[in-house]
Amino acid sequence: MPDIRIRREHSLGLPKARKLAWAWAEKVEQKFDMECTVIEGDDGDVVEFTRSGVSGQLTVAPDHFDLQARLGLLLGAFSKTIQAEIEKELDALLSAKPAARKKKT
16 A cells, blocks of 8 residues: 555646646656656556655546555655645646746737
């Protein structure tokens, strides 16, 4: 059983959800030194992530995200804090509004 499990419903559709998931993967790669691999599928994607002490996956579907992570012994003691940080990052991405496009002049 995963140490962390987060599910977020959305109404983005797969193309937009995919873009958000890729943005999330890039952010955690930089911020937490994760190694992320995206496995694209016809009906959804899976973003696998790993680093010392943690591994997991983010399932990307047209109507939800489902994140599962296993923490190593040392990080397991901080699972609540880590889960809160992941939820904050994911919720921020879901609530972010697309940047306005600049008009060409």
